[in-house]
Amino acid sequence: MLARRSFLRMVGGSAGLLVAAPALVGLGAGAHSRWAGRDPFSLGVASGSPASDGFVLWTRLAPDPLSADPDLPGGIEMARGDIDIIYEIATDPAMREIVRRGTATAEAAFAHSVHLEVGGLASNRPYWYRFTSGEASSRIGCARTAPAAGAPLDQLRFGFVSCSNYEEGYFSAYRHLADENPDLVFFLGDYIYEYVNPYDRVRAHSDEVEARTLPTYRNRYAQYRLDADLQRLHAVAPSLVTWDDHEIQNDYGGEWSENFDEPDVFLERRSAGYRAFYEHMPLRPSLSRPKGERMRIYDRFAYGDLAEFSLIDGRQYRSRAACYIPPDGGGFHMENDESCPERRDRTRTMLGMPQEAWLYKGLAQSKTRWNVIAQNMMMAEFAEEQKGGDLRFSTDDWNGYPESRARLLRQIEKSRVANPVVLSGDMHSFWTNDLKLDPAAPVIATEFITSSITSGCAPDYYERHLQHNPHVRFMESQKRGYASVDLTPERMTTRYQAVSDVHDPNATVATLETFVIENGRAGAVGA
Numbered sequence: 001m002l003a004r005r006s007f008l009r010m011v012g013g014s015a016g017l018l019v020a021a022p023a024l025v026g027l028g029a030g031a032h033s034r035w036a037g038r039d040p041f042s043l044g045v046a047s048g049s050p051a052s053d054g055f056v057l058w059t060r061l062a063p064d065p066l067s068a069d070p071d072l073p074g075g076i077e078m079a080r081g082d083i084d085i086i087y088e089i090a091t092d093p094a095m096r097e098i099v100r101r102g103t104a105t106a107e108a109a110f111a112h113s114v115h116l117e118v119g120g121l122a123s124n125r126p127y128w129y130r131f132t133s134g135e136a137s138s139r140i141g142c143a144r145t146a147p148a149a150g151a152p153l154d155q156l157r158f159g160f161v162s163c164s165n166y167e168e169g170y171f172s173a174y175r176h177l178a179d180e181n182p183d184l185v186f187f188l189g190d191y192i193y194e195y196v197n198p199y200d201r202v203r204a205h206s207d208e209v210e211a212r213t214l215p216t217y218r219n220r221y222a223q224y225r226l227d228a229d230l231q232r233l234h235a236v237a238p239s240l241v242t243w244d245d246h247e248i249q250n251d252y253g254g255e256w257s258e259n260f261d262e263p264d265v266f267l268e269r270r271s272a273g274y275r276a277f278y279e280h281m282p283l284r285p286s287l288s289r290p291k292g293e294r295m296r297i298y299d300r301f302a303y304g305d306l307a308e309f310s311l312i313d314g315r316q317y318r319s320r321a322a323c324y325i326p327p328d329g330g331g332f333h334m335e336n337d338e339s340c341p342e343r344r345d346r347t348r349t350m351l352g353m354p355q356e357a358w359l360y361k362g363l364a365q366s367k368t369r370w371n372v373i374a375q376n377m378m379m380a381e382f383a384e385e386q387k388g389g390d391l392r393f394s395t396d397d398w399n400g401y402p403e404s405r406a407r408l409l410r411q412i413e414k415s416r417v418a419n420p421v422v423l424s425g426d427m428h429s430f431w432t433n434d435l436k437l438d439p440a441a442p443v444i445a446t447e448f449i450t451s452s453i454t455s456g457c458a459p460d461y462y463e464r465h466l467q468h469n470p471h472v473r474f475m476e477s478q479k480r481g482y483a484s485v486d487l488t489p490e491r492m493t494t495r496y497q498a499v500s501d502v503h504d505p506n507a508t509v510a511t512l513e514t515f516v517i518e519n520g521r522a523g524a525v526g527a
């Protein structure tokens, strides 16, 4: 039997409600499926969590993707329960050589999303996949398995991206990265924006409300996933995802909101945001299925003997922002040692102590040539001159957690991990930074920060502080785009790719700057 027919039945006409007799749910061959001309795969497909023998395949059934009815996420009644669909995996892009076919479950509790963990495949090769339900078929996506642990690998190409505000522009940067056919793509946060900005926008968040509940977060992800450029990027390569603040709320940290909500109140909002993130990302259910307001997304991925990637979570476990005092001391404010000694408290942490321990252990045990930490916010120290001349630091990025940062850098130094590199987002600007324990100390690691896909950055916002930060080797704040890395045993070559205009859906792309790190030599050099 090529495909088990599923059991959906469309009735109800004008409201477009999908209703099926509960007794039919789970029926197999012979049951008829009709989506009444609507595409249940409107949100596309994605793969993630690449291992040497498999990956996660994702889709979400959403025949009415922007349905605002909380009981009908994606246009499907929650009460319908889980829906089985068919998946197929092939060794060729035309899906002629099918090597795996089976049933995947779209879970009602997670807005009928599918998170299928696939194993038993060959290492280090592409596979193509699709989902079907009745007469409906998804687009074909490409996933890749990683090489076996320790196996020789000569080259790897990956992209990293952050900060795609739908209202501020078109996602041409995603399209151009997809054109590069990367082996994998890192999404480093601000994948959605929770707020609505009625000014200076090229297209609107469709519901015109700030996302703060499960239905409104779901609506936001669904709208972003309808974007053709983003959908294609997810279809061409595995996605590795972490988050920053705007997946939930601007500048939140741990259980503390930027506007001093009681933690109990804020954690309800966080639960909704985390759950919607899970529902739309190709995360391993065995690791990441949300438990109330908690959800583990930090993970490690190895690519043969060439690279190990630690993908970390810089929002969920952090200590409360230093000097978190109403009315001005929310998540983000500017402090220094005199104004706020708490910032230097050694018990404070950016990652939470368990994640710190997990990260340090992984770095110490790694045997790969390159060791990449992919995460949400700038790690380098950045002193900003205030009115009156004193230098202060943001409390919202790693500058708000200097002892946590020093612990990480000391661990990197002590464990002599090979070729450490940090990838970051959030800044809406391209940066190349030396990471050091103090200005006179040697370079411990290099940080590359990608600019935003669309989100803006005020002119001269960072430029005027550069004189105080000689460890910043490069900074460009007025270009949007993505970063692309070609990795070999000998060198890491990082290209900053800038799009011509985020207001133009057909924007072109050009290389803004290229940096090279040679094996064994800390510090990036312009190429």
Ligand SMILES: [Fe+2]
Residues within 6 Å of the ligand: 163, 190, 246, 426, 427, 428, 455
């Ligand atoms: Fe952002």
